[in-house]
Amino acid sequence: MIRLEKVTKRFNQGTPDETEVFSCFDFSVNSGEFVSVIGSNGSGKTTLLNLICGSLFPDSGKIYLNGADITPLPEYKRAKKISRVFQDPKAGTCPHMTILENMALADHKNKRFGLGICVNKKRTAFYRELLSVCGMGLENRMETPVGSLSGGQRQALALVIANMCESELLILDEHTAALDPKSSETIMGLTDRIVREKKITTLMVTHNLNHALRYGHRLVMFHEGQNVFDRSGEEKEKTSLDEILNIFNGISIEKGC
Numbered sequence: 001m002i003r004l005e006k007v008t009k010r011f012n013q014g015t016p017d018e019t020e021v022f023s024c025f026d027f028s029v030n031s032g033e034f035v036s037v038i039g040s041n042g043s044g045k046t047t048l049l050n051l052i053c054g055s056l057f058p059d060s061g062k063i064y065l066n067g068a069d070i071t072p073l074p075e076y077k078r079a080k081k082i083s084r085v086f087q088d089p090k091a092g093t094c095p096h097m098t099i100l101e102n103m104a105l106a107d108h109k110n111k112r113f114g115l116g117i118c119v120n121k122k123r124t125a126f127y128r129e130l131l132s133v134c135g136m137g138l139e140n141r142m143e144t145p146v147g148s149l150s151g152g153q154r155q156a157l158a159l160v161i162a163n164m165c166e167s168e169l170l171i172l173d174e175h176t177a178a179l180d181p182k183s184s185e186t187i188m189g190l191t192d193r194i195v196r197e198k199k200i201t202t203l204m205v206t207h208n209l210n211h212a213l214r215y216g217h218r219l220v221m222f223h224e225g226q227n228v229f230d231r232s233g234e235e236k237e238k239t240s241l242d243e244i245l246n247i248f249n250g251i252s253i254e255k256g257c
Contacts, residue, residue, distance in 0.1 A: 001031040001201050002052060002169055007061030009047060021047045022225045024061070029218075031066075033232075034195050034202040036212035038244070039222035040251065045205045048222070049173055052203070054078040066168060080109075083162035084171040085155070087178055092158035095147030099138060099157060102146055103127045106161040130160050134190055152183030156190055163194050170195070172204035176211065184208070188215060209244050223251050 004027045010020045021044045029035050039045050050056040051063060054075035063071045070078055086092055093102050107123060128139035134156040138149075146154060155175060162170065172191065176184040192215050195202050206212050212219055219236050221229035221244070229247060231239055 001029050001033070001066060002203070003028040003064040004048075004051070004058075005062045005064065007051065007058045007063065009051065009056065009058050013059075020225070022058075025225060027227060029201060029203055031201055032199055033218055034216035035204065035218045035220060036216045037203065037205045037220050037222060038207070038209060038212050040248070042224075043222040044225040045222055046173070049084075049171055049203070049205060052078075052169075053082055053084055053171060081168045082171060083165070083167040083169070084173060085158050085162050085175040087174040089151040089154040089158065089178055092161065093146045093154060096145060098143050098145055099131070099149075100124065100127065100142040102157065103130075103161060103164070106164045109165045130164070131157070133193065134160065135186070150183070152179050152186060155179060155183070155187050159187065159190060159194065163198060163200065167200065170200050170202040172202065172206075174205055174207060177207060184211075191215070209241055213239060213241060213244070221247065 004025060007022050007025045007027075008020070009022045009025075010018060012018050025044075027048070037045050037048070047056065051058055054070070054073060054077070058071065061071075062069055065078075065081060070081075084092075094105070097105070104120065104123065104127075107120075107127075124142065128142065131139040134153075136153050136156055138153060138157060146157065149157065155178075159175070175191070176187050179187060188211050191204075194200075202216070204212075204216065213236075217236070218230070218232035219239060220227055228251075229244075
């Protein structure tokens, strides 16, 4: 589904601060998989997402989406097939526009439209139906400016908006990290429901080990640009929090932390 093939990525090339994040790195996610990616800071998690989405380009290697080489495509072209929800609840929505206007704008993604009125009132019932799944009463606040919503409400809206179009891949970039514990659990429950119902291939980077263990089909750990832990199915189900913590502690000891 998504495949990185012999990808190399360096930063600050030719300077004393040159850093190599990936070297001939191979990684793939199968169609329909929900993969959680964990790892310490600097392990390559965010770089992986940026390479897939096109905000970064590899120095060498190829990136494929459903067999098509997307390596040279800019971010805006990849966005037609890839949806992304960011860590910051303020990203992914327009604060000065209402919930209705934000959803109408998302409804036109990948479609041609002019400068006329973009809000189709006939679609309002459909938008309300989508929002009702959140369980936050957003469907009753369609005329509310998004900037006045709480972080959890705004992230729920961003998640719904990201899945309004038929994307081939959903990227979750630490999308619960900025939320309080209760909102975080709510958003993860909503995430799980959406991913299961739409059967969309999903790649989630998270620092929440409990979420990584509880949700998804596969758990991957990165360390210094390498995939050092990879379990799916029954093996993932048998993995404990203590085991993951022991691996993290072992890595810290090796680095002298």
